[in-house]
Amino acid sequence: STTKWFSETEAMWPGQKFCLAQEEVLFHGKSNFQDVLVFKSQTYGNVLVLDGVIQCTERDEFSYQEMISHLPLYSHANPKSVLIVGGGDGGVLREVAKHPSVEKIVMCEIDPMVCDVSKQFFANTLATTFNDPRLTLMHDDAAAYLRNGNCGKYDVIIVDSSDPVGPAEVLFRSEFYENMKNALNPNGIVCTQGECLWLHLDLIADVLGRVGKFFPTVQYAYTTIPTYPSGQIGFVLCSLDESPNALNKPKRVVDAKTAENLRYYNSKIHEAAFILPSFAEKKIAPV
Numbered sequence: 001s002t003t004k005w006f007s008e009t010e011a012m013w014p015g016q017k018f019c020l021a022q023e024e025v026l027f028h029g030k031s032n033f034q035d036v037l038v039f040k041s042q043t044y045g046n047v048l049v050l051d052g053v054i055q056c057t058e059r060d061e062f063s064y065q066e067m068i069s070h071l072p073l074y075s076h077a078n079p080k081s082v083l084i085v086g087g088g089d090g091g092v093l094r095e096v097a098k099h100p101s102v103e104k105i106v107m108c109e110i111d112p113m114v115c116d117v118s119k120q121f122f123a124n125t126l127a128t129t130f131n132d133p134r135l136t137l138m139h140d141d142a143a144a145y146l147r148n149g150n151c152g153k154y155d156v157i158i159v160d161s162s163d164p165v166g167p168a169e170v171l172f173r174s175e176f177y178e179n180m181k182n183a184l185n186p187n188g189i190v191c192t193q194g195e196c197l198w199l200h201l202d203l204i205a206d207v208l209g210r211v212g213k214f215f216p217t218v219q220y221a222y223t224t225i226p227t228y229p230s231g232q233i234g235f236v237l238c239s240l241d242e243s244p245n246a247l248n249k250p251k252r253v254v255d256a257k258t259a260e261n262l263r264y265y266n267s268k269i270h271e272a273a274f275i276l277p278s279f280a281e282k283k284i285a286p287v
């Protein structure tokens with residue numbers, strides 16, 4: 001029999017195209033914001049695709065969700081309140097909920113259809129934590145939510161955002177970073193989806209340069225993940241704590257019980273994630 005290949009839209013990574021062997025389409029619809037597709041792959045479990053771009057697969061999502069969550073959370077001494085921007089599939093929520101110090105979680109996801117399909121097709125993997133009593137879920141454009149000034153204050157803000165074409169474009173603007181800074185408690189930390197060193201070094205340098213105006217400490221870290229473009233994705237971390245190792249040295253270690261629940265993050269990889277290859281270091285560090 002002939003294999004059917006799903007191939008990703010290549011608008012943001014011209015000249016290359018990632019493919020996954022596709023067994024069946026489980027859902028395909030259009031929300032008010034984007035094209036939403038869920039398919040069953042041959043070797044990566046169920047896959048969520050927005051506007052033709054892979055957002056997560058069941059086989060490797062833990063790399064991204066654990067790192068975007070635990071890098072900022074373990075860089076904070078005692079995180080109690082967390083804002084998740086985007087993240088409608090529930091994966092980041094699942095990770096944030098692992099921290100017993102956290103008392104309040106607000107999630108602002110623009111598209112209710114992402115939450116709905118995740119509850120339906122990723123019930124045991126991503127959408128496991130929507131019933132957590134600490135959670136307040138709202139459906140709004142996070143840029144608008146932070147602009148109106150009534151969003152409250154947070155110790156950690158995690159921006160699990162799609163790429164800057166489509167509804168997430170506003171989440172890469174300077175104004176959004178300035179509003180996030182104003183929504184942080186003292187020593188607060190922001191961690192955003194920061195695109196790929198191999199593909200978007202100019203974009204990354206530009207973002208780091210701009211957010212350096214608002215935060216005393218800004219650093220880029222990255223993780224490996226086979227189904228994101230070029231197998232790698234990074235994070236822009238910003239802290240109000242101005243000490244030199246505010247972000248790259250974890251303030252807390254993972255206890256044994258939590259470690260059983262983690263498949264990618266550990267205290268050694270936290271520090272390693274900030275070490276850049278020379279071609280990237282030349283361009284983006286020191287900020």
Ligand code: AAT
Binds near residue numbers: 056
């Ligand atoms: N955890 C899966 C990874 C994602 S999901 C990104 C989420 O951001 C989507 O659910 C999308 O609906 C939401 N989103 C986009 N724009 C906004 C906005 N303005 N306000 C709130 N939520 C928004 C990211 C994958 C990265 C892929 C890298 N190529």
